[in-house]
Amino acid sequence: MTHFEVSFPVRYYETDQMAVVHHSNYIRYFEIARNAMMVAWGFPIERCENEYGVMIPIVSVECRFKHPARMGDVLTAVAEIDRTPMAKLIVRQSVFNQEGEVCADGTVTLGFIDAKTFRPVRCPELLAQIIENHLNDK
Amino acid sequence: MTHFEVSFPVRYYETDQMAVVHHSNYIRYFEIARNAMMVAWGFPIERCENEYGVMIPIVSVECRFKHPARMGDVLTAVAEIDRTPMAKLIVRQSVFNQEGEVCADGTVTLGFIDAKTFRPVRCPELLAQIIENHLNDK
């Protein structure tokens, strides 16, 4: 399993009138972890689009909200991958707070499409290899 | 089944650099339909908090992204309920565009908690009755 995480404080505009982080923001936190993981791998999504002509749209999201995050919290967003992607990339995601409490967890499924035709394609070879290498390392 | 829908144009800030509506916004569109439904029922969530001391947090969200929405689109967000809530309120949701294409659909599950103790409670009687009446009407 590859494991990547990134931390950041809650931003004021992310809170809502219940004085907790609005639930839609966890979907955004999930993406922050995924994108930071891609950057750490030397394969930012921009590169995927520009060099490979492949876009990586979100196919589906599942998210369970478990514990409210609040202003003052420092959150950690996690992205984990279990196996080398073929047609889909499945990412297990979570967000926990500075006490280690899980605020939200879930799964995000991404696809690969040709940036011109918008037709589904397979995961770019280099990305598949990067993930495979990380899976073998751990 | 109760059916409620509300329409609105895409907002520029909701697009991302793929020139489509960022996926996190569908979770927000779902909520717009739910809240507008509550208002139409004479039972806005504020009233639920203020008069009944009951908050209605999101327990989980599932969303499939099917067709990108773009600037210029007028979207319709739908909230549908199949049965009277007890401990949970399950809402079927979708967003479609002016061509009738489904951009996203999914399910949102809400709970009921005491606004003071944060303990789970049952759906406020009046809300359960409103939903039951709507279910019987159709």
Added chain:
Amino acid sequence: MTHFEVSFPVRYYETDQMAVVHHSNYIRYFEIARNAMMVAWGFPIERCENEYGVMIPIVSVECRFKHPARMGDVLTAVAEIDRTPMAKLIVRQSVFNQEGEVCADGTVTLGFIDAKTFRPVRCPELLAQIIENHLNDK
């Protein structure tokens, strides 16, 4: 003076933990009015980019926050133009609520740049004419 306005209810995610609309959203409401105005004129900003190769970036924003908007409010965002644009388009903006109270007002200044070279250009002729016609009508 041209006058354009568009109305919409406050969205839950726009509130913050003070239980009012987060101040950054007024900047977004301003843009909603401007873009709806352009659409009403048959000249949506997409068309400006696609047909004229001209982008209309924001140069500056001034905004005074006067009265908090809250969940349940129906807001009206206003865009007004006083004179035909040359190098800049100056838009007077405001947001008021269902009681007619001004929640925020200000001025947004936009420029015109070539979509390829990013160099400043003059306002596209057709847009200047549309605005001039509206100015003469009223």
Added chain:
Amino acid sequence: MTHFEVSFPVRYYETDQMAVVHHSNYIRYFEIARNAMMVAWGFPIERCENEYGVMIPIVSVECRFKHPARMGDVLTAVAEIDRTPMAKLIVRQSVFNQEGEVCADGTVTLGFIDAKTFRPVRCPELLAQIIENHLNDK
């Protein structure tokens, strides 16, 4: 002059279809710097509300947009204060990128109001002192 800054990467959802950070986000970046400054001073805005019963609403914002920020950029948001606040707190703000280019700058003016009566009050003594100490240090 007190000077405080905080850095963070651009988030994907902050970009718009021009492939740059949507202008409204700079207003949010400004707030991130202000709030992080308050936390660094041991005086987070929550404390101001809870212990002093004083809220610090935004009175006005002025922002000039100078250089687009893009996905991949690491931004630094700056908050600077020139003098001890009385009825108002005036904060000079900017956002620059990893090349040192200023993406946006401006001024945010905040007020102080009683959390119960919503009447204007003076800056809480402790906050005024903290700022004065920082002004004298540099």
